[in-house]
Amino acid sequence: xxxxxxxxxxxxxxxxxxxxxxxxxxxxxxxxxxxxxxxxxxxxxxxxxxxxxxxxxxxxxxxxxxxxxxxxxxxxxxxxxxxxxxxxxxxxxxxxxxxxxxxxxxxxxxxxxxxxxxxxxxxxxxxxxxxxxxxxxxxxxxxxxxxxxxxxxxxxxxxxxxxxxxxxxxxxxxxxxxxxxxxxxxxxxxxxxxxxxxxxxxxxxxxxxxxxxxxxxxxxxxxxxxxxxxxxxxxxxxxxxxxxxxxxxxxxxxxxxxxxxxxxxxxxxxxxxxxxxxxxxxxxxxxxxxxxxxx
Amino acid sequence: xxxxxxxxxxxxxxxxxxxxxxxxxxxxxxxxxxxxxxxxxxxxxxxxxxxxxxxxxxxxxxxxxxxxxxxxxxxxxxxxxxxxxxxxxxxxxxxxxxxxxxxxxxxxxxxxxxxxxxxxxxxxxxxxxxxxxxxxxxxxxxxxxxxxxxxxxxxxxxxxxxxxxxxxxxxxxxxxxxxxxxxxxxxxxxxxxxxxxxxxxxxxxxxxxxxxxxxxxxxxxxxxxxxxxxxxxxxxxxxxxxxxxxxxxxxxxxxxxxxxxxxxxxxxxxxxxxxxxxxxxxxxxxxxxxxxxxx
Numbered sequence: 001x002x003x004x005x006x007x008x009x010x011x012x013x014x015x016x017x018x019x020x021x022x023x024x025x026x027x028x029x030x031x032x033x034x035x036x037x038x039x040x041x042x043x044x045x046x047x048x049x050x051x052x053x054x055x056x057x058x059x060x061x062x063x064x065x066x067x068x069x070x071x072x073x074x075x076x077x078x079x080x081x082x083x084x085x086x087x088x089x090x091x092x093x094x095x096x097x098x099x100x101x102x103x104x105x106x107x108x109x110x111x112x113x114x115x116x117x118x119x120x121x122x123x124x125x126x127x128x129x130x131x132x133x134x135x136x137x138x139x140x141x142x143x144x145x146x147x148x149x150x151x152x153x154x155x156x157x158x159x160x161x162x163x164x165x166x167x168x169x170x171x172x173x174x175x176x177x178x179x180x181x182x183x184x185x186x187x188x189x190x191x192x193x194x195x196x197x198x199x200x201x202x203x204x205x206x207x208x209x210x211x212x213x214x215x216x217x218x219x220x221x222x223x224x225x226x227x228x229x230x231x232x233x234x235x236x237x238x239x240x241x242x243x244x245x246x247x248x249x250x251x252x253x254x255x256x257x258x259x260x261x262x263x264x265x266x267x268x269x270x271x272x273x274x275x276x277x278x279x280x281x282x283x284x285x286x287x288x289x290x291x292x293x294x295x
Numbered sequence: 296x297x298x299x300x301x302x303x304x305x306x307x308x309x310x311x312x313x314x315x316x317x318x319x320x321x322x323x324x325x326x327x328x329x330x331x332x333x334x335x336x337x338x339x340x341x342x343x344x345x346x347x348x349x350x351x352x353x354x355x356x357x358x359x360x361x362x363x364x365x366x367x368x369x370x371x372x373x374x375x376x377x378x379x380x381x382x383x384x385x386x387x388x389x390x391x392x393x394x395x396x397x398x399x400x401x402x403x404x405x406x407x408x409x410x411x412x413x414x415x416x417x418x419x420x421x422x423x424x425x426x427x428x429x430x431x432x433x434x435x436x437x438x439x440x441x442x443x444x445x446x447x448x449x450x451x452x453x454x455x456x457x458x459x460x461x462x463x464x465x466x467x468x469x470x471x472x473x474x475x476x477x478x479x480x481x482x483x484x485x486x487x488x489x490x491x492x493x494x495x496x497x498x499x500x501x502x503x504x505x506x507x508x509x510x511x512x513x514x515x516x517x518x519x520x521x522x523x524x525x526x527x528x529x530x531x532x533x534x535x536x537x538x539x540x541x542x543x544x545x546x547x548x549x550x551x552x553x554x555x556x557x558x559x560x561x562x563x564x565x566x567x568x569x570x571x572x573x574x575x576x577x578x579x580x581x582x583x584x585x586x587x588x589x590x
Contacts, residue, residue, distance in 0.1 A: 132543040134499070167462040169499035170541035171524045176499050204429070204464035204471050229466045233528040246465035248427040 023291025029054030029082040030283055031223070031268035032061060038279035040065045044077045046280040050287055054080040056121075056223075056266045059111060071115050081117035082264040083196075083221050084108065087159065090144035091125035091137040091174060098144070101125075105148050112157045119220050120152065121196055122161050126171040137174040141184055145193060153192035160220035161185055162196035165204075167235055178202050178211035185218050194220035197256055198268065200239055203227055203247040212255045219261040223268045224249055224294055232272065239269045242286065243293040253294045265294060318586025324349030324377040325578055326518070326563035327356060333574035335360045339372045341575040345582055349375040351518075351561045352410060354403060366410050376412035377559040378491075378516050379403065382454065385439035386420035386432040386469060393439070396420075400443050407452045414515050415447065416491055417456050421466040432469040436479055440488060448487035455515035456480055457491035460499075462530055473497050473506035480513055489515035492551055493563065495534055498522055498542040507550045514556040518563045519544055519589055527567065534564045537581065538588040548589045560589060 030052055035043060040061060047055060055074065062070045062084075074081055087108040092098050105122075112120045124141050131137065145159065152159050163181040164173035175181050181195040195218055202208040204227075212219070226245030232238040242249055253265065267286050274282055325347055330338060335356060342350060350369065357365045357379075369376055382403040387393050400417075407415045419436050426432065440454065447454050458476040459468035470476050476490040490513055497503040499522075507514070521540030527533040537544055548560065562581050569577055 127541055132541055134501070138501075165461065166499040167460065167526065167530070170522055177501075180501060204461040206429070206433075206472075206475060227465055230529045231462065231526070234525045235462070235530060246422055246427055 027265045029264040029266040031056035034269040035279040046283050054082040054264045056083040058085045081115045083119045084112045086121045088122035089125040090141045109152045109157050113155050124173045124175045149188045149192040158220050159193045160196045165201045178208050194218035196221040198223040199247050199252045200225035212259050222256045223266045237270045237272045243289045249294045322560045324559040324561040326351035329564040330574040341578050349377040349559045351378040353380045376410045378414045379407045381416045383417035384420040385436045404447045404452050408450050419468045419470045444483045444487040453515050454488045455491045460496045473503050489513035491516040493518040494542050494547045495520035507554050517551045518561045532565045532567045538584045544589045
C-alpha cells in the first residue's frame with residue numbers, strides 16, 4: 001500500500017495501484033445506502049475527511065437519527081443533500097392504500113424540504129397482489145402525481161421517477177425504462193417531475209441513450225452502480241462496485257453530460273459483500289473508483 | 296380428486312378443481328426442459344397418453360439418448376418436434392472461439408434436420424470476458440448469422456433469435472428485447488431467420504406488443520412461462536408455473552395470434568421446485584394450466 005495519509009488524496013486510498021493526481025470529487029455524492037454500516041455522524045465525518053461534497057440520504061435512517069438533527073448535522077458539515085430516497089409506491093388500487101401512499105409522499109416531500117434537497121427519488125411500486133395489469137398500474141402513478149407534483153413544486157422539490165431494471169417490474173417498480181419514466185414525467189412541469197438515470201437500471205437498453213437526450217433537463221439525478229453476476233437471490237443486494245462489472249460507466253456519464261446535466265453523480269450500491277467492509281475504507285474505495293471509471 | 300382416467304381429459308388431471316370440457320391441446324407443446332426429470336421415452340409416453348402433440352427438445356439430452364434413436368422415438372410416436380434448443384452463443388471475439396461457435400451451430404442445424412424440426416432456437420450469447428461493448432457484441436451476432444442463415448435455409452431450418460430478459464444481458468444474451476431481435480432478423484430472409492416470443496422475457500416491455508405486430512411471420516416460436524418472485528440466486532431456475540405469476544398469458548397469446556401466428560405454443564419452464572415433482576403429473580398439470588390460462 002502506498003502512504004495513505006487520510007487526506008483528500010483519494011487516489012491513494014483503497015487501492016494498491018500507484019496514485020495519479022488527486023481526483024476531482026466536485027460532482028461526487030455518496031448514497032447513504034452504499035455505506036449503510038456507517039452511522040450518520042460517521043458518514044458525515046468520512047465525507048468531510050475525504051472531501052466528498054454530497055450525500056444521498058434515505059428516509060428511514062434519517063428518521064431514526066431525527067429529521068431536524070440530521071438536517072443540522074449535514075448542513076453544519078457543509079454537505080449537500082443531493083437526493084432523498086424515497087417516495088413512490090403509487091400503484092395500489094384500494095382507496096385507503098392510495099390515500100396512505102399520498103400522505104406518505106407528502107411527508108417525504110416535507111422531509112426533503114427540511115433536509116435542504118430539491119430531489120425526491122420515486123420508486124413507483126409494483127403490481128398489486130393478484131393484478132397482471134402493468135398499464136393500469138402505470139396510469140395510477142399518473143393519478144397520484146397529479147396530486148403530488150403541485151405539492152412538491154410549491155415547496156421547491158422535484159419528484160424524480162426512477163425506472164428500475166425490468167427484473168423488478170412485478171414487485172417493486174412497473175416503470176422499467178427511461179422512456180416509460182419520461183412518458184410519465186412529461187405530463188408535468190419540469191420543475192415538478194423528472195427522472196433518475198441509474199446505470200444499473202438502464203445499461204442494457206439500447207434506447208436509453210436516445211432517452212437521455214430526450215430527458216435533457218428532466219434528468220434530476222444521475223446514479224452509478226455496476227452490473228455484476230451471478231445475481232443473488234431476490235436480486236436486490238447484488239449491485240456491483242463501480243469498475244467491477246459490465247457497464248461502461250464513463251460512456252453513460254458522458255451521455256448524461258451531453259444532454260446538459262451538470263449535477264451530482266451519486267454512487268448507490270446495495271451489496272451484502274460491501275456492507276461487511278469498513279465503511280470509511282469503502283467510501284474511499286468508491287471515491288477512487290468514481291474518479292478512475294466515471295470521470 | 297374427481298375420477299381421473301388417464302385419458303386426454305386433461306382438465307381432470309393435476310388439479311382438484313371440478314373439470315370442465317377437455318381442453319384443446321392441438322397447439323400445445325411441452326419443452327423438454329420443463330419436465331427434465333423424465334427420460335426421453337418417459338416424456339414421449341406421457342405426451343402420447345395425455346394427447347400432447349408436440350415437444351421442444353434440447354440438444355444435450357437428445358445427444359445423450361442418441362440423435363437417430365431420439366428422432367425415431369419421437370417420429371414413431373407421432374409427435375411433432377416444435378423446436379430444438381439451442382444454438383447461438385455467437386458473441387465471442389477470438390477467431391478460434393468464433394470458428395468453434397459456427398461449427399457448433401452448423402451441427403445444431405444438422406441435428407434439427409434429423410429430428411424433423413424446422414426451428415432452431417438461438418440464445419445469442421453474453422459479453423465476452425472483460426468486454427463492456429453491447430453494441431459490438433450484437434454486431435458480431437450479425438456476422439455469424441451471415442454464415443449460418445444460408446446454411447440453415449438450404450436445409451429447411453429457421454434460426455429463431457430469442458430475446459432474453461435484460462437480467463441476462465451480460466452473461467447470456469445481449470439481445471434483450473423483441474425489437475432488438477427483429478433488428479437482427481430482418482437483415483435476413485424470413486425463411487432463414489426469425490424470432491422467439493417467450494412471455495417470460497418480454498412481458499415487462501410496453502413496446503413488445505407493437506414488436507409482435509411488426510414480427511408477423513417472423514414469429515417462429517411462441518413460448519409460455521410465468522413471472523414469479525422472489526427470483527432465485529443466479530436467476531436461471533425461477534420461471535413460474537403458468538398461472539402462478541404476474542403475466543397475462545392469454546393476452547400475449549392473443550397478440551401473437553393477431554400477428555398471424557398459428558403455430559405451436561410451447562411451455563418452457565426452468566424451475567427447481569418443479570423438477571422435484573413427478574414428471575408425468577407435472578406435465579398433466581402444465582397442460583391443464585395451459586388450457587385454463589392461455590386459451
